[in-house]
Amino acid sequence: MRVVAVSCPAIPSSAIIAELRESLKKVEGDGLRRRPVLPFGIGAIDEKLAPGGLRLDSLHEIAAASAAPSDDAAATLFMAGIAARAWGPVLWVVRRRDLFAPGLYQAGLAPERLIYAEAADDAELLALMEEGLRHRGLGAVVGEVKRAAMPNTRRLQLAAEGGKTIALLLKRHARAATDKGGGNPLAVPSAAVTRWRIAAAPSAPLPVGAAGVGRARWQVELVRQRGGEPADWTMEACDETGRLALPARLADRTAGAGRAYRHAA
Amino acid sequence: MLRGGGWRPGARWARVEGADARPRDRRAGRVSEAAPHPVKAMPPDEGRTPVRDPRATPPSASPPWKGGAGGGSADSSPSARLRADPPPTPSLPGRGAVPRITSLQSGNALIIAAACPAARALGLAPGMAVTQARALVPGLDIRPADPEGDRAALLRLAMLAARRWCPVVMPSGDDGLFLDISGTAHLFGGEARMARRIVALLKRHGFTARVAVADTPGAAWALARYAPQICPPGAHPDALAPLPTAALRLEPRARDVLKRLGIETIGQLAAVPRAPLARRFGSTLIARLDQASGRLAEPLDPVIPPEAIGVVQRFAEPIATAEAIAHWLGVLMPRLVTALAEAGLGARVIDLVADRIDGVPQRLRIGLARPTRDGAHLLRLIVRRIEEIAPGYGIDALALHVRRADPLGAEPFAETLEDRPPDLAPLIDTLANRIGISALWRSVPVESDVPERSVAAAPPLDPPPRAAPKSKPDDVRQLDRSRPLHPWDARWPRPVRLLRRPELLDHVLAELPDQPPKRFTWRGMAHRVVRADGPERILGEWWKRGTERHSVRDYFQVEDDAGQRFWLFRRGDGERGETGDLAWFMHGSFG
Numbered sequence: 001m002r003v004v005a006v007s008c009p010a011i012p013s014s015a016i017i018a019e020l021r022e023s024l025k026k027v028e029g030d031g032l033r034r035r036p037v038l039p040f041g042i043g044a045i046d047e048k049l050a051p052g053g054l055r056l057d058s059l060h061e062i063a064a065a066s067a068a069p070s071d072d073a074a075a076t077l078f079m080a081g082i083a084a085r086a087w088g089p090v091l092w093v094v095r096r097r098d099l100f101a102p103g104l105y106q107a108g109l110a111p112e113r114l115i116y117a118e119a120a121d122d123a124e125l126l127a128l129m130e131e132g133l134r135h136r137g138l139g140a141v142v143g144e145v146k147r148a149a150m151p152n153t154r155r156l157q158l159a160a161e162g163g164k165t166i167a168l169l170l171k172r173h174a175r176a177a178t179d180k181g182g183g184n185p186l187a188v189p190s191a192a193v194t195r196w197r198i199a200a201a202p203s204a205p206l207p208v209g210a211a212g213v214g215r216a217r218w219q220v221e222l223v224r225q226r227g228g229e230p231a232d233w234t235m236e237a238c239d240e241t242g243r244l245a246l247p248a249r250l251a252d253r254t255a256g257a258g259r260a261y262r263h264a265a
Numbered sequence: 266m267l268r269g270g271g272w273r274p275g276a277r278w279a280r281v282e283g284a285d286a287r288p289r290d291r292r293a294g295r296v297s298e299a300a301p302h303p304v305k306a307m308p309p310d311e312g313r314t315p316v317r318d319p320r321a322t323p324p325s326a327s328p329p330w331k332g333g334a335g336g337g338s339a340d341s342s343p344s345a346r347l348r349a350d351p352p353p354t355p356s357l358p359g360r361g362a363v364p365r366i367t368s369l370q371s372g373n374a375l376i377i378a379a380a381c382p383a384a385r386a387l388g389l390a391p392g393m394a395v396t397q398a399r400a401l402v403p404g405l406d407i408r409p410a411d412p413e414g415d416r417a418a419l420l421r422l423a424m425l426a427a428r429r430w431c432p433v434v435m436p437s438g439d440d441g442l443f444l445d446i447s448g449t450a451h452l453f454g455g456e457a458r459m460a461r462r463i464v465a466l467l468k469r470h471g472f473t474a475r476v477a478v479a480d481t482p483g484a485a486w487a488l489a490r491y492a493p494q495i496c497p498p499g500a501h502p503d504a505l506a507p508l509p510t511a512a513l514r515l516e517p518r519a520r521d522v523l524k525r526l527g528i529e530t531i532g533q534l535a536a537v538p539r540a541p542l543a544r545r546f547g548s549t550l551i552a553r554l555d556q557a558s559g560r561l562a563e564p565l566d567p568v569i570p571p572e573a574i575g576v577v578q579r580f581a582e583p584i585a586t587a588e589a590i591a592h593w594l595g596v597l598m599p600r601l602v603t604a605l606a607e608a609g610l611g612a613r614v615i616d617l618v619a620d621r622i623d624g625v626p627q628r629l630r631i632g633l634a635r636p637t638r639d640g641a642h643l644l645r646l647i648v649r650r651i652e653e654i655a656p657g658y659g660i661d662a663l664a665l666h667v668r669r670a671d672p673l674g675a676e677p678f679a680e681t682l683e684d685r686p687p688d689l690a691p692l693i694d695t696l697a698n699r700i701g702i703s704a705l706w707r708s709v710p711v712e713s714d715v716p717e718r719s720v721a722a723a724p725p726l727d728p729p730p731r732a733a734p735k736s737k738p739d740d741v742r743q744l745d746r747s748r749p750l751h752p753w754d755a756r757w758p759r760p761v762r763l764l765r766r767p768e769l770l771d772h773v774l775a776e777l778p779d780q781p782p783k784r785f786t787w788r789g790m791a792h793r794v795v796r797a798d799g800p801e802r803i804l805g806e807w808w809k810r811g812t813e814r815h816s817v818r819d820y821f822q823v824e825d826d827a828g829q830r831f832w833l834f835r836r837g838d839g840e841r842g843e844t845g846d847l848a849w850f851m852h853g854s855f856g
Contacts, residue, residue: 069831073760076856103760103763105710131695131696132692203828212797
């Protein structure tokens, strides 16, 4: 409105145009760059993400690559790692009470920070998430749904904007592939800023002669993001502080550098 | 058995007493060794679950009050007619056989706080050392005393009396109540009848009581404890005269001195000239004497029963729309908040009652996670649920009732000044009023190796800080300077989702005794294991369930050729059959 009022003079001069640009910038909030972000702390991922990390004030969708329990657990831990690195208490809205708190603790999400809520159906779950986002006192709000239509995710995104609460939505696989999109939960259109697909991958190889499971690895795929390109990586799973890592070979490290073999002991 | 040694008293005692009271073996781990395990002796009151019950205080030896000397005469005395009864000496019906005492820590010693009639008959008395009592009476039932609980129970009883019998009620000491029944006795059929009814009521509640009615609190106190009766107006000096001086609520020292002087009864004391008494004992003795006789007033400090807080708005014309209800709630809520602030309370549960003109009240209940009197927050919670009210033909009255309230003092404005974490209570309230407080929880660690038991649910607000166990100054564990280990430490990896109950695996190929499976079938899918960690052996918690005494679970973390990681376990350790049947189960998946 103000813009219209100022632009009334018949002959626009460069000074006026500059002023207008300045006020437009103020109104629009300087694009994406000013928004608070949560970086992964890994250059390879952060440089692919348009704002340099996960935007704190928006919705992110995560889905497992398949209905297999390992992929589902990987997606859950991926979310838990992000929530663990957020700043404050975390609200986790579930449909079933099958989360195992020690597992979340080992991804960096301490029980003192975590509040669980159980919703009866997807609509209630989304409403609870929205309440949590509007409260502004939470660091992250996590929800697990079977399906969420475009208007639902749009509501969540609107509720998240302006705050510092990151919204994470786990799209679980429906039991039967009756979904539109043949069982792919990310096929439904959504207002989420980024959409991720996580799969479990063979663990880090151990030195020759050592038996055992190395640090878990995931196939992390950034399926869509607003204002950026899709990408995919093979990552090492969350450590006790919720941080991912690049496998040793990709990060130009020697095989004996140790970080990848923490679980070998 | 008696080879060489002959008879030793201790040995026989130990055989008789110790056999049934202690578990035969206390071993957590391997049970196959047949060697007997030395059992450390335990004092009986530590081995038992502590019982926290104010009624566990044993009854004192108190004869039940018998019907007094006729009804009260017309009361022309200016002083109040008072009664004192010592009610909180409850009895447990049908438990008379076992002598029971309660123990109280006093300095370094454990002394008897109270003893039941059976225990008193055996010579036990309050103030004795518990060790002595235990030596005197084997098989004594000893419970920890709970003075705070007793006091709270007495206060509750005082509230009950104040609601039911007369407005002025005051607890006296730890074991009595004063009731000022002036002007209320006729409502209950006269003093004698009222006294009988009070004793009957207290008996129904499990208390043994003695009642006396007299003109002054001091006289009623003395008579209730030493000669329960209904004292006619003005007759209390005569009734008090034969009682011992202890009935005057004197200090023990003053009692001893009086005894040495040869003054045994109140009558003798009253006959002594007052000036020398005051010089010798100070003013307290004289004051007590005067309070008993009525020369000195003794005002009572009555308990005030809390009154329910509520506000009502009636309408000349019935209202039926959501907007009208919201408007009137906006009018009612500030009044409720003012009432709460005056009482120094914060609401925990509030009922909204809408009276419909057809006489069917509509009720809404909101609960709050923390006491609050924030009007805007309460209003938001209620207005959100207006749609649940069915107005029918119209509502002619709206009322807000506080069902539960907790003390809430003044609150500082510090939140705006310093940077502190935001308050989650409003969010919890909002969520709890939508899905119920039972659907909101927080998990707390439990020191248990069994995965299903290592997590407990706790209320969502105010997590208790993990208190480090207090250790004595000479505890050797203090030498360990390492960081205390969290029960969920990452050295024992746990899956992020646990199957509700472990699922049986088929076609498992594994080497005994401690090799992970080479392949298995779960939910109809065959998996070939390429990597594995384990076993992590978890033993049954024999102290919780007897059936777990021998049970063993060997957990393995395995990875199949597709990169999926699972948490499996085998029932049994693979060597001894009693530890399990060697069946394999799936318990969760790692990411």
